[in-house]
Amino acid sequence: MLVSLVREHTEQMKPPRALWVPFDLGRPMGAPDAPEFQRKVLQSGLELLASDRGPVLADFPEDAPGEAPGDMSGWVCPVNLAPAAAEADGLHQALIKEMASLRPWFDLNFENKGRTVVGVGGIDIDAAANLIVDFIQDQEIPSPREDKPLPVMLKFSAEDLKAWYLEAATAQPGATAGELADWFWNETVAGSALLKMAATMRASEHKGLQALGGKGIVPRHYEDLVPTKLG
Numbered sequence: 001m002l003v004s005l006v007r008e009h010t011e012q013m014k015p016p017r018a019l020w021v022p023f024d025l026g027r028p029m030g031a032p033d034a035p036e037f038q039r040k041v042l043q044s045g046l047e048l049l050a051s052d053r054g055p056v057l058a059d060f061p062e063d064a065p066g067e068a069p070g071d072m073s074g075w076v077c078p079v080n081l082a083p084a085a086a087e088a089d090g091l092h093q094a095l096i097k098e099m100a101s102l103r104p105w106f107d108l109n110f111e112n113k114g115r116t117v118v119g120v121g122g123i124d125i126d127a128a129a130n131l132i133v134d135f136i137q138d139q140e141i142p143s144p145r146e147d148k149p150l151p152v153m154l155k156f157s158a159e160d161l162k163a164w165y166l167e168a169a170t171a172q173p174g175a176t177a178g179e180l181a182d183w184f185w186n187e188t189v190a191g192s193a194l195l196k197m198a199a200t201m202r203a204s205e206h207k208g209l210q211a212l213g214g215k216g217i218v219p220r221h222y223e224d225l226v227p228t229k230l231g
Contacts, residue, residue, distance in 0.1 A: 001045045003028040004057070006155055007216060011208075016054040019045040022215060023064045024159060030064035031177075037065050063220050065177075091193060092133045098189045099129065099164075106168035118164045121156030122148075125164050128157035129190070136196050139204055151208045154201075158194050158217050165190050185222040194218065199227040 002018040004010040005028055010018045021041060023030050029038040041060060048056050110116050121128055123144055134141050135154060143150040165188060166180050175183075185191040194217055201213025218226055 001048060003041070003045055006152060007057075007211060010057055014055045016056070017045075017048040017051065018055070018057045019048060019060055020057060020215075021060040022219070024163070027064065034065045037062075059215070091136070091189070091196070092130075094189045095129055095133060095193060099126075102165065102168040105171040106164060109167050109171040112171070116163075116167060118160050118167065121145075121153060121160050123153075123157070125160060128160045129193075131157045132161065132193050132197050136193070136200050139200065139206075139209075149208070151206070151212050154197065154209075155212055155216055158197065161190050161194070181219065181221070185218075185225060195222075195226050196230075199230055202226075203230060 002010065002013075002015045004018050004020045005023060007020045010020060019041070021028060021030065029041050031037065040062075044058070044060055048058055118125060123131070127144060131141075131144060131153065135150075141150070143153045145153060148156070162184060165184055169175065169180055169183065185195070198213045198217040201209040201217070204210055204213070
């Protein structure tokens, strides 16, 4: 039985039994220190073994603990961001400015901890951000890696961008996972870019992109933020 974090890979592999989970890359059980929730994930996967035919690819119906919107009153981002600039300068320029303001905090967090989870896509963070913006503007762009299709690279780039932002934000300690998620999806240009990317995917004729935009980019708690109209 396979627990899948990237649905597109699993659809190509066609393992006998697989459970797709809508969690961050590197967290197939959803969240640390949540044994009851992890047990629920395992139980859902084991139940697939009862199927008499395969391959089976089922979706886990819940988000990981801590992904719900949080109370932001006890924590502030180390940088005063201005998402409204996205309308004046264009999405790409606004994202560049925002990342430049957060980069010293990402570097500080890396210096203090000596590690990062950013880099799953195999391209640097600026290239990942550019890929997301380029896709919003032109859905026919090629994948930046010959060995990975575009939907997979978009998923990896989205995860890397989100992880980069959250690591920068945690240079200022004290935030819960819910507070960080609420900040990212509601207050950053990067969050706006991923919401637009999800909307663009959902409008695509490519079934893989449709599926990824529907379930693989935006947590369920923030579904109402995805634009219903493009442009």
